[in-house]
Amino acid sequence: MSQALRAASIALAAACCLNAGCGPNADFASATKQPAQRIEFWTLALAPFEPYLRERIAAFERIHPGAQVVWVDVPFEAIDRKLTAAAAAGRAPDVLNLSDRTFGRFAGLGAMADLRPLLEFRAEDIYLDGALSIGRFGNRLLAVPWYLTTQISMVNAELLDRGGLKFDNLARDWSGLRSQAIAYRAKTGKHLFSLPLGEESQLPIIMWAENLRPLRPSAADGGRLVSNLLDERVAAYIRGWVDFYRSGAMPSEAATRDHSHLTEMYQNRELAQIDSGPNFLKRVQDVAPGVYASTVARAPVTGMSGKSHIATMVVAVTRRSRQPKLASQFAAFITSPESQTEFCRLAPILPSTPASLRSEIFTAQESSTDKVAAARSIAAASLRDAVALTPAMEVWPDLRRAFEESMKRMLLDARDTDAELRELNDTWNAILSEGPPAFEECLPRLAPGIEPAEARP
Amino acid sequence: MMSRPPALTASIYALGALLAAIAIGPVLWLALIALQRPGKDLNSISADITLANFAAAWDKGRLAGPLVNSILTTLLRAALNVLLAALAAYPLARMSFRGRDAIFVLILATMMIPDQVILVPLFRIVAGLGMYDTLAALVVPFAVSALGIFMCRQAFLQIPASMDEAARIDGASSLAIWWHVIVPLSAPTLATLALFSVIGAWSDLLWPLVVLQNSRNYTLPVAINELTGAFNTNLRLAYAAAVLALVPIIAAFLAVQRWFRPQLFAGAVKG
């Protein structure tokens, strides 16, 4: 065979190898042509609920013959990266489940489609108003709410005991908890509790609950919101937490790690108390049965206002989806009252549809011996005192990010808090002036929360 | 030859032992922690060991797929690297043709461009070619490296031209000369290139992190990285997975280590 032919056939063979579908279950070559009615649905950390989701998808596909829903579950900490990469590659999903925090980040980038023209019903008829507000941007609706999670407190009674504290004496508010933490550390050398300060920081949320306002309407400019960080009380509050961290009563992870370090350290008996979603109780049961045995659940820690935070999960349709109508139908389907009621049966979560709240699963089982069920009813009860403590502003995620970086500098690099707060104040004002104007009605209202029994559609 | 004072010999042994301890210590500790029962303090060890974490890591981490993907892409990438570099280096070392020097300089120039700098457009090019979220994306862009071509050319230049001539007189084609003369005589360099490719491909984290999306396409480093993520509160699983990822590559290395002598690097030293 001539040399040229030889070389060419080698090259051809190599090319064939690359394109063949080798490997057991891997996508070696590019995806084959997709069916006309294919939509991709991403969920955030819902892998344990696979049976439920598969059942719902199957039900949807029956109602819409020809439709095919491909489900992908994404871990919490990877969502930014994956969504950005997928969008950059032109492969963003059609239907997207996000937490209120991550949703805020992407909505502001114009990544979501307006659902109002796509939905076949009025969103206000189906969903709780408080939950719906997360997705409202002006008169566009960029997402519908899905499930809600409030937090509960998990307390390791045994560890408390070692520090000379009793469960009933444990403070229910943050400032009380801080003083007890200092005493606890002095006595046992360990940490009483922790809170993410520098990564997915809880402080911007807690401040609202403490009747503090990091943002205020300006005197001029039509009442547009400006930074209020230099207000005496707000600055003192932030300083208080920084000093508290520096005193060593908080673990160093509080500055660099997000929420996950709470459960990790709690499981390792390094923390005596944490606030977390009730579903983590189940995890503790699986991973650290010894700790689970000494764990008691109670209502979450609150601020001076007595309010705690509801995290709302939302479902959105991406703007570049090729099947916007079908995608919006699926979004409505998965968040429908029937779907949500069923979901609540399986997980200690709460629905965003008032119709579901009337279901029997929410009548109290306060004294149940099953800790997880008890935790769920505690969570449901705390819904009364829970408020979405997130301002409905496009730039809120940017403000939070700036806050977190500033926190990290104060905590880790021991920067002077006053100087740092002044810089942060300027940064916040810069962000606020560059974004669309926001006004007082965007701020969280500490009005009474949602009454489960009396919720009206 | 001078004999060594016993004190010196002893300190050499001691230093050697210290270095060896440093080399394997960290991973050994990792394995020990992975062997502990869940629920214990993450930093303490006891004799109470269990293989449960490894089983759980394999199972919940779904490491089977990533393992296969890693093996597949690593072997393909290494094979292609050696093949294409050896092919390309042959005319550059042996033949004279128009544009030879220009081509060589161009190839060398690409060595100056680090992968990390072209990360973003590489991503877009790969996505544009339809390779986003496929294993091909892990192989094709890295199927050849300028460094490999350079190494092969160095090695080929060492082979006396008389060997080529002898074969050509016998009527062999260029390809035959390449296959029967050049390749066997440069086997040590090719083996070194293969080893570097294998190590690089097996360990690659940044690129697969960026270009893979569906978990069934993951390679081991990406799967492990996910196990360290936010909502996995059991770091022991990540550690167990990391140890599991180590086993194949260590086994492969130990299998070939007896051929892996410093002399292989002589080419690099002379260059």
Place this chain on the structure above:
Amino acid sequence: MTGRLAHRRLTPYLFVAPALALLAIFVGAAFIRVVYLSFTHFTAFSDAPLWVGFSNYSAALTSNRFWMALLNTAAYLLVTPALVALSLLAALIVHTGLRGSGALRVTLFLPVVTPAIVGALAWQLLLKDHGLLNAALASIGAEPIPWLTRRPWTLISPMLVTLWKGFGFYMMIFLAGLLAVPRELEEAAAIDGGGRWSIFRHVVLPAIWPVVVLVLVVSSISALKVFDEIFVTVKGVPIEHQTLVPLVFNTAFEARGGDHGLASAIGILLFLVILAFSIVNLRISRRKAAGAPA
């Protein structure tokens, strides 16, 4: 006759073609594109790149974050002398040929074969606040060190991983160099009455000096490109603690919207740093090679 000539003329090109094509597409075209993108505003969610001239560069060069990353990248170069020293030491030990040196050589190479994420996790475990290293420090009465959270430790910890992972590799290169030192030279010096140390200084070191330079250059360029160790070992630290490659990654794929234009600009700046560094290195090494230490 013409047929064979025609084949022979094509042959070299056929041999080079696959490699050249791949390099042209995945390195050449990519490089041209990154230069282009650096002058555009282009995010993951944009529909098309928008030409903005030098604004990405000015944004990068006026951002605190960039200069911190550049500083950290430069500081990271400090790992190079340590790496050279450690690998040379290891090579000298193995080179003695004492019993067990073969096994030692293999053992010391194991970290090189270890995937970066495994090494990074192992070291992260050791360096945790309550980890083994701090426990060891406590046992000798020293203060625990915030390896993973405070400066400058957040840079030192990944450097430890780089050091650990790399020294076996460069050890092999040094071994090759040591083996190339002619025995006769050493023996001649010994006969001349030189002590062990002076033989090393005056015979061995000059002989392997080109290798030392090679290792210095290669390892320092690698140090400029480090990613895995930093991404895994000190996860969660503010971006100001990180170096240029993690900054590119963060800008392109993690920060809000994935700013590909800015990331490209930072990438080009990184390229210029590496280029400048290589040129300086080459100049110095050529001069040193000409007049090696006596």
